[in-house]
Amino acid sequence: MTHMRGTDAARASVPRRARIIDVAELAGVSMKTVSRVVNDEAGVLPDTRDRVVAAIAELGFVPDSRARSLKRGSTDTIGILIDAISDPFFAAFVSAVEELALAEGLSVLFASTGYDGHREREQLARLTGDRLRGLIVAPVEIGAGELQLLRRRFPVVCVDRAREGIDSIVVDDFGATVEAVEAFIERGHRRIGFIGEHTPYPTVSARFDGFRAALAAAGIPIDDSLVVEQGRSHEEHEVTELLGRPDAPTAVFCASSPATIATIHALRQGTAPMPALISFGDFEFASVFTPGITCVDQDPRLIGEATFRRLIALSDEPGSAPEHIVVPTRLIRRGSGELLAESEATPSPIGALR
Template structure:
């Protein structure tokens, strides 16, 4: 333990850095021994749950950073990367996880995954649970966790936010606003005026940015936004399909639909097929399995999980090598894959109707 305290003391003297809390400070705050704090910080067994929670709370409050040099002297180093995502059933995140796992294993490192289920409490619990492991870094798609909360973990190990950004945290994202604006402009160029947006109920920055891009394109074209054509529903597939069906079966149904996520896209296609809906232009934000074998094939904005996962992993390795590096906001390009559904023009009768011409 002397090596750990000596290394912490040396680290606290670095120019421009705030002095770190010591392991003795955590022990005093939690009312436990230094040995117990060490066990909790190293993710070792043999600590009662209530004691572990008290120590973790003290670690978070004080911003204690277990010294990696001292720990490696004892354990031989640690090479575990934590990954926190929404749900493994989501096509985008399933692919992202696969990419990170391949990259991690290729470097003879280990990876631990956890899902949030779109729940804020579960997200915080999962982050705290993973922090009990000997992580060398964390990649997280934040749901409700704040930048301030992530900063606490960032003081303990490198953190990279994927898909959704947080101020002051390294992040890898796509231009959600620009891509949604571009595909909405494509609909408008084809002659569509009644264009729907189908997204998710949660106020994710990705969803709100895509909706903002959608609204911007309509406004630039002088098209009034019909809020009844903006549908944001719950995450489960049945609820999504029901909400989409209600929209598509209207007498004044939209002629084109922008779906904000691959989950919403799959549910909307379910609704189209169940209701026999045809001839509606459709673009999915996010690719998914079977999108290219449907008839017509589904046009999509491809936010390539391979590019995002690779960029997030590489940035994490850079932070492991240089923890003092300034946070970076990395924007990965998207690609519009045209397969047929997004290129459908509105019927002539619909065009005449919106131009005030009797059909």
């Protein structure tokens, strides 16, 4: 198991390596033109070639030999199969991978499973029917055996969920949830709710296990009536009922950003008092509510970068042993997760956008 380490400050102190997109912007040409110059291909006007060469020299650009090896062959396309582009996490993840791919002269083709195993296989067949140079997949029902067969044709990396014998990029769902629930307990909360999603994924199960473990370690009995399995349709009636109970939880842990969004909607539509709230997963506008939404940040850009770099590494060494890379998370404290257990500390529903 490989763990990524380092802080934002440490990353900021390292000069960013010039990318192909930087060269293209400085020279005033497309990334494809830069790629042609770098690879000494025909079809570039002399003046244009001179501008690109000058930009390369000025920026100190060094082509990524591993990325170039990934492109060798009949195509320069990476396939990505995710749950849904509407999911805030995967939308940001795809954007990060696409940016890195374009910067190296590669293109991206993505499809979604809609959380459905049958559709997953149909989409996978469409993606892999093309001659891909690599595949990134967030598996729903597809097993290790099927992915290992694909791995014989091109590099394959799983994201968010692991499969035996396949490279995977994940976060510590269990440990991050324990940290979040412990933050509630430190602020005096004893009645803590869990709002998850009805999915077959081990990620949500691991988060629920972390929730139960943190309560057990603090000697807090598990109350199953405080657990809500929230559907992907964002129907919040069960959440509304939970928060409107006379013995409602004073703190709520939402196991995903869609579950958090449904919970916020329920709070804003009803009259239930605002509980302390932590979301597993950040999302757009989370910081502009009153209070801001505290979240476990599974940074999609870090995960996207780790996934892309591993895919490139596999192109150099396709027979290398699979790696299970755990990307670190952090708890972003914005106010909602820091509300105290006393009733007077949480008198009203979540406020309007700032």
